[in-house]
Amino acid sequence: xxxxxxxxxxxxxxxxxxxxxxxxxxxxxxxxxxxxxxxxxxxxxxxxxxxxxxxxxxxxxxxxxxxxxxxxxxxxxxxxxxxxxxxxxxxxxxxxxxxxxxxxxxxxxxxxxxxxxxxxxxxxxxxxxxxxxxxxxxxxxxxxxxxxxxxxxxxxxxxxxxxxxxxxxxxxxxxxxxxxxxxxxxxxxxxxxxxxxxxxxxxxxxxxxxxxxxxxxxxxxxxxxxxxxxxxxxxxxxxxxxxxxxxxxxxxxxxxxxxxxxxxxxxxxxxxxxxxxxxxxxxxxxxxxxxxxxxxxxxxxxxxxxxxxxxxxxxxxxxxxxxxxxxxxxxxxxx
Numbered sequence: 002x003x004x005x006x007x008x009x010x011x012x013x014x015x016x017x018x019x020x021x022x023x024x025x026x027x028x029x030x031x032x033x034x035x036x037x038x039x040x041x042x043x044x045x046x047x048x049x050x051x052x053x054x055x056x057x058x059x060x061x062x063x064x065x066x067x068x069x070x071x072x073x074x075x076x077x078x079x080x081x082x083x084x085x086x087x088x089x090x091x092x093x094x095x096x097x098x099x100x101x102x103x104x105x106x107x108x109x110x111x112x113x114x115x116x117x118x119x120x121x122x123x124x125x126x127x128x129x130x131x132x133x134x135x136x137x138x139x140x141x142x143x144x145x146x147x148x149x150x151x152x153x154x155x156x157x158x159x160x161x162x163x164x165x166x167x168x169x170x171x172x173x174x175x176x177x178x179x180x181x182x183x184x185x186x187x188x189x190x191x192x193x194x195x196x197x198x199x200x201x202x203x204x205x206x207x208x209x210x211x212x213x214x215x216x217x218x219x220x221x222x223x224x225x226x227x228x229x230x231x232x233x234x235x236x237x238x239x240x241x242x243x244x245x246x247x248x249x250x251x252x253x254x255x256x257x258x259x260x261x262x263x264x265x266x267x268x269x270x271x272x273x274x275x276x277x278x279x280x281x282x283x284x285x286x287x288x289x290x291x292x293x294x295x296x297x298x299x300x301x302x303x304x305x306x307x308x309x310x311x312x313x314x315x316x317x318x319x320x321x322x323x324x325x326x327x328x329x330x331x332x333x334x335x336x
Contacts, residue, residue: 150172213264
């Protein structure tokens with residue numbers, strides 16, 4: 002596979018492309034092809050697909066959301082904003098929302114909430130789009146009103162609030178549960194935390210990226226993609242604290258997952274075959290110990306992941322790959 006890679010300017014290139022369009026430790030990982038079954042009671046189900054294909058040869062999928070209580074997951078295209086829906090029991094995804102609709106010309110991170118809403122970060126559009134997954138209706142558009150921005154990832158807090166990372170503008174954006182529950186479609190997107198003069202310094206390229214909320218609702222954990230760093234952001238005091246990685250090097254978080262005190266970071270930075278970093282966090286989330294890193298397992302320059310039972314659904318982004326491995330897909334990694 003021939004390809005050209007510029008790791009530190011990757012996200013900046015995404016933003017430019019989008020603007021042009023606009024005008025203890027966890028168990029060891031098993032290979033995606035491993036024979037495993039999901040079990041309910043004493044009845045064994047057929048093995049789930051190890052790969053889910055996405056249509057098109059310029060899709061470049063980035064974000065993913067697994068909708069709990071349903072068989073569905075959603076994946077978005079950075080190229081044109083198309084959102085695809087997959088069924089975990091079927092190997093191919095289908096268009097759920099066509100690209101360009103509602104001004105959604107590019108999408109990045111996304112999450113589904115308990116109310117059945119799909120919350121989508123709109124990259125360089127500077128907007129967050131919210132849809133009803135049952136009816137496909139547009140519920141809200143939250144707009145920063147800025148052009149110097151790239152809305153990258155979405156995290157949901159236990160109280161129903163949503164937080165959105167920004168890779169270019171030094172801000173953590175905030176949508177309240179009340180705003181999500183309201184009837185107004187067009188709304189401003191408000192600043193949750195201003196990172197100006199904080200320990201998290203925004204440089205050229207992509208900065209704030211992977212984002213998760215802690216189970217107690219007190220913090221969000223944010224990856225600084227440029228600097229291979231992670232920060233704990235206090236949602237009450239707005240204090241920003243660097244997470245001590247204990248000397249671990251080369252750990253980056255394009256996508257983050259948090260289960261208890263285990264933080265899983267997915268990246269392609271410096272790793273075309275992908276890297277899953279598993280870290281054990283201290284009780285206050287201020288320190289982390291690298292448990293292990295995993296490469297391969299069907300990954301091709303991945304961006305992020307969603308949890309599906311004991312598995313991870315990994316998105317093979319492949320941005321800036323001259324000749325990407327086709328078809329674009331999501332791979333299942335058993336953990």
